Amino acid sequence: MRLRRKRRLVRAVRKSGELTPVQDHTRSIRPDDILLVCTMRNEQIRLPYFLQYYRGMGINHFLFVDNGSTDGTADYLRGMEDVSLWHTTASYKRAGFGIDWMNCLKRKYAHGHWVLVVDPDEFFIYPFCDTRPIRALTDWLDNSAIRSFSAMLLDVYPKGRIDEVPYQAGQNPLEIAHWFDSGNYTISRNPEYGNLWIQGGPRARVFFADQPGQAPALNKIPLVKWHRRYAYASSTHALLPRGLNQVYETDGGEKASGALLHTKFLDTFTAKAQEELERGQHYAGSVEYKAYAGKMAEQPELWCKWSEKYINWRQLEILGLMSKGNWA
Numbered sequence: 001m002r003l004r005r006k007r008r009l010v011r012a013v014r015k016s017g018e019l020t021p022v023q024d025h026t027r028s029i030r031p032d033d034i035l036l037v038c039t040m041r042n043e044q045i046r047l048p049y050f051l052q053y054y055r056g057m058g059i060n061h062f063l064f065v066d067n068g069s070t071d072g073t074a075d076y077l078r079g080m081e082d083v084s085l086w087h088t089t090a091s092y093k094r095a096g097f098g099i100d101w102m103n104c105l106k107r108k109y110a111h112g113h114w115v116l117v118v119d120p121d122e123f124f125i126y127p128f129c130d131t132r133p134i135r136a137l138t139d140w141l142d143n144s145a146i147r148s149f150s151a152m153l154l155d156v157y158p159k160g161r162i163d164e165v166p167y168q169a170g171q172n173p174l175e176i177a178h179w180f181d182s183g184n185y186t187i188s189r190n191p192e193y194g195n196l197w198i199q200g201g202p203r204a205r206v207f208f209a210d211q212p213g214q215a216p217a218l219n220k221i222p223l224v225k226w227h228r229r230y231a232y233a234s235s236t237h238a239l240l241p242r243g244l245n246q247v248y249e250t251d252g253g254e255k256a257s258g259a260l261l262h263t264k265f266l267d268t269f270t271a272k273a274q275e276e277l278e279r280g281q282h283y284a285g286s287v288e289y290k291a292y293a294g295k296m297a298e299q300p301e302l303w304c305k306w307s308e309k310y311i312n313w314r315q316l317e318i319l320g321l322m323s324k325g326n327w328a
Helices: 002-018 044-057 073-077 099-109 134-143 201-207 269-279 283-296 313-318
Strands: 020-023 035-040 061-067 083-088 114-117 122-125 148-155 179-181 185-189 196-200 219-225 231-234 238-240 258-262 307-309
Touching (some): 002 231, 044 073, 044 122, 061 099, 099 231, 114 134, 122 219, 148 179, 148 196, 179 201, 196 201, 196 219, 219 238
Parallel strands (some): 148 258
Antiparallel strands (some): 179 307
């Protein structure tokens, strides 16, 4: 594992040459700032609300990697003092699905900082997020000597056809997609990295009904007190050193955890899935996007009679999908 981590760090250094700075405001990053790192492509329509949401949460600086967007992303972000942006047209797949680029930026700019790594369609929630900023969480984690914080990816979706209600830039996507599966999840322990492996939800139920074992992983560790020797090894599902993956109790009880509300399923989804399928830059020969494209031709509805309407984090705690642990 130590050798694997070193290889990851070497890859990150090598891949740094693929990143061209478009807007570098990293000199304004203060020692105690909380950072957000994100790789994206053609997500400009999502950025207004995404930035509003995370600024409101207390994120101080955004580090974006733009992988060849053609939708005006760079023009939209230009001039924002809390945003640093790099551009690349290099292969997302050959960069470890973007992980090498993000490891590179975190190694250079995030040492000693709490860092949140999310996609533009993911919205982080945590215990008491309705009343406490993210710094309250990171302060508690620091005081508890906890270096990493997990969050289950929770797919949210509309009632009715996915393309029925058009999404508008700046809109809260939860106004459209606010239903989720309250059960239907499997959890196992990954012996290689020691992390939990979670699958299920609407993607397993609808898109991978015949092959649930190929359904996307829902376990993530998006919030980490970063050190330049750390590296993500498998998207944000697993970290090295291996101990960072111990985000759950093994002797009974529960550790605090959060959730990532995954708002992929808006009316923009069909075109996005087709674009990514044609690019062929995703994991396992883009098997996930092949499943999406094949099923979307049938215009499926993800909502079912067991779907539950999202209300708040306390609802997810009651359902056992996240936990406040001993953070009171």
